Amino acid sequence: MLKPNENYAKLQDSYLFYHIAQKTKAYLDAHPEQRLLRLGIGDVSQPLCPAVIDALHAAVDDQASAATFHGYLPECGAPFFREAAAKHYAARGVELSPDEVFASYGASDELGDILDLFDRGSTALILEPAYPAYVDANVMAGHPIVHLPAGKENGFLPLPNAGTKADLIYLCSPNNPTGAVFSKEQLQQWVDFANQMGAVILFDAAYEAYIEDDALPHSIFELRGARTCAIEINSLSKTAGFTGTRLGYTVIPKELERGGMNLNAMWVRNRTTKTNGVSYLLQKGGAAVFTDEGQAQIKAQIALYKRNATTLTKALDDCGIRYCGGKNAPYIWLQCPKGLSSWEFFDLLLTKAQIVGTPGAGFGACGEGYFRFSCFGSPADTAEAAKRLRELLK
Secondary structure (H helix, E strand, O other), rough: OOOOOOOHHHHHOOOOHHHHHHHHHHHHHHOOOOOOEEEOOOOOOOOOHHHHHHHHHHHHHHHHOOOOOOOOOOOOOOOHHHHHHHHHHHHOOOOOOOOHHHEEEOHHHHHHHHHHHHHOOOOOOEEEOHHHHHHHHHHHOOOEEEEEEOOOOHOOOOOOOOOOOEEEEEEEEEOOOOOOOHHHHHHHHHHHHHHOOOOOOEEEEEOOOHOOOOOOOOOOHOOOOHHOOOOEEEHHHHOOOOOOOOOOEEEEOOEEOOOOEEEEHHHHHHHHHHHOOOOHHHHHHHHHHHHHHHHHHHHHHHHHHHHHHHHHHHHHHOOHHHOOOOEEEEEEEEEEEOOOOOHHHHHHHHHHHHHEEEHHHHHHHHHOOOOEEEEOOOOOHHHHHHHHHHHHHH
């Protein structure tokens, strides 16, 4: 008899953002006159930039003519996209070969799919609070999980210690949900640790474009020794507004080997077996992000989201609420006031201020008592949310 993957039975009852959506729907059903301000799920509000739109239109036109039509593309990514991404890294001093860059449909997909490269007995070390998909993907894969707590005592940036044992290490910097960013010195400790342990770091760099401090690393490959211990997963969702368009990229250096097997070659085999690649249209749009014009346009959008962060942090300052993030990151991680639990604070904001955020408990036990705001809304909605926060909490 067919046996299902029983690891699914070990998952929590509902995914965090699904539970938020259900609570929000119930409130709106009971109060249809209310307008909610959504600072919860990290979806962007600004449209794709003109350089991307122009590239997408041109790609559609290409598909309308037999002379320029494109069918299947190379499964690992079109050469023009891989080369554009590699040149983008080179501009920051990170030398990559284009065939070390793999096109994907976004970081979320890739963070789950990449586990195909590792034995089912591999232990995953997850710094908590953590993006829930890190945990759930490893539960589904049957991997043992070790949680490394992060808190205000270490600035939500824990470092390895002699007692830490792991095969896979999840690092996200700038961090989701806390907004904390590893310094080069801190990240170097993790790279050195991974090389000593023979572990592989899965580095989630989805928010690197929000880093404004030149001393902070955008890529793990800025660190000495990272090419022998790290995979970097990136996305154009928060960088360039591709949340509904879906495009990202993964970097696997050719030096990365474990057990006599080359992980770059393994991922080539995986992609050529399990996918038919990312569409021509999306990769043309994505390549436009890396042009000078595209970079200028997306930086203007990112600056808007950073101003949103400043608007919210000023309100929190006025209310005397402690927080992390909001600078070098599009997330603000705040301590719930008056000793409220994170779900109690969610209900308070929803019912008294019509603001939707994300309860910290959904990011693991270390998130209890904390709350996440995203800064991707419109400036008008963000200003209104700041006003309501002051009225409710000051």
